[in-house]
Amino acid sequence: MLYAVIMAGGSGTRLWPFSRQNRPKQALKLLGDRTTFQHTVDRLAPLIPPERILVIANPQITELLRPQAPALPPENFIIEPSGRDSSPAVGLAAVHVMRRDPDAVMATLAADHYIADTEHFRDSLAAAAQVAGQGAIVTLGIQPTWADPRFGYIELGEAQEIVDGFRVYAAAAFVEKPAPERAARLLEDGRHVWNSGMFIWQATRLLREFAIQMPESHRALSRIGESLGTTEADRVLAEEWPNVRRISIDYGIMERAQNVSVIPVSMGWVDIGSWQAVADALPGDAAGNSAVGELLALDARGCYVRSDERLVALIGVDDLIVVDTPDALLICPRSRAQDVKAVVARLAETGRDRYL
């Protein structure tokens, strides 16, 4: 059976001031009337029923997210004692999935992606699950629309098969976030796709990779898995969690894994990593402005405004991002959206914790 594991940990600082330490972006309504996490759950229906959707996050984030998805069984929220990057989270999810269904295929998905064409997404997921069911690790690759240097890239190898209309390729290589010039070359050669971070694999296959590549982590995960359902579970988890290596899936598993396939997909995918990404995902008006809230624009073009409480009047400005919250206001050009994290760093350095 196909399970979804939504990786909902992580906070990130580039969506400040809307996102805060105790208001992570996945819990916020960044696009439309549903939170990013809710969109992630919603778009799985009807392919994956709620009882096969698991969510993994730390206790604080879990508390925020649980009420947002009342259809999910409470026990489907897997609590990681603390955020330790993606490999431990995926490993912990795998032992939970294994316990429910030793033959399960699991799709690990991020809680902060936006996907415009949800039907195409589900179709690609179903195709990937078929391929994964034969033992491969499958990743969804995004057909790049420009030479974005913020993403990792995957080089397409040999064409393997066509499944339900989706072409499946061997993954020839994983390329870390390239410099802009290299990204341009990768875009041009037509043989590279963006690494979406969505992986589909059998739980057994994933745990086998742990055994091969990170045997100590595998031992810890196995002990955690064996304790599930016993009175020892919490104690063993607390004891073994620090023994699972803190490393990303890309570095910890994917770069050295064999038999990895990639399915290129075009589905209006957005990694909601910055205000620029949010702005890009929203349709603008005739002047290219998009607003959540009340905007009065005179001679303003290409602006994104998020203001839940105040009227925002813009005169004669172009390509600005304006994010207004009850206690803090951000103004920056779209092109500087990545630097929001520097603002947050500055706030932390200067002890202004109330804004973090």
Added chain:
Amino acid sequence: MLYAVIMAGGSGTRLWPFSRQNRPKQALKLLGDRTTFQHTVDRLAPLIPPERILVIANPQITELLRPQAPALPPENFIIEPSGRDSSPAVGLAAVHVMRRDPDAVMATLAADHYIADTEHFRDSLAAAAQVAGQGAIVTLGIQPTWADPRFGYIELGEAQEIVDGFRVYAAAAFVEKPAPERAARLLEDGRHVWNSGMFIWQATRLLREFAIQMPESHRALSRIGESLGTTEADRVLAEEWPNVRRISIDYGIMERAQNVSVIPVSMGWVDIGSWQAVADALPGDAAGNSAVGELLALDARGCYVRSDERLVALIGVDDLIVVDTPDALLICPRSRAQDVKAVVARLAETGRDRYL
């Protein structure tokens, strides 16, 4: 004796959203810890004592201003039934001043000017009062610092005398707000000064001008003056006020008056007519940013921020004006500060009265 008459009516829309219909700019703390009106009163001491400072405004504005100047006798607040431009206000003030002192010289001053060098201002006022005491209408002309097209200009005529170190000239002509090219020529020829709108004259001289140039208005003002101190005063004022012509002093009196003198002054004078003027009047930090409120600027230059409640974070923007209030936020380049009135007009057109 020298009286000051502070013309405190008027609202103006270019300091929106900080200034609103019921929060006129003169009642607001735009520069420093005192309101613009308070600065206007403060800077008259010790030249003119509180009992000789009159304030004229409509009932609503009077109610706002009276508590701001507790040192002024309550009866020194002259109430105009409604705003009817500056000629009626000055005429009404003149009949009040006449009643107190038929030989009085009165200085009519605006409530929304900022003056950096207050001592030099008082010295120029004292000199102007001497000249006015001899029967002339005297105006303070501001030495222009650039070819500002937002002001009227006064052409200097023949040099008349030097009073306490101030050169007094005949006023040869009043020039309405010139086109930018003409303003540049006026600046270059060295014979023009800005019309500050500050006039110093005997109350009798002013009323004589009314008699000559607007006889019907003069009759109305005379009836109002005769009723002062009687039980009929309110009734007569209400009855005659509409008969005083609605026109500015410049058009109604100055352009055709004889024996007008001008004293050029440099005193750091600012007509607080727009956010650009406010921003220009404030010293900036090393990057040219000035803020009232908490500003975090990364790579931002030449910005003015007014935010009484919120932290404002700016990244990579230049020469922006940001004005944040509890229900509305304005963002525009300094160069577009004049267009704020268009925002207010748009709000009125679209029925968003709560923001006006």
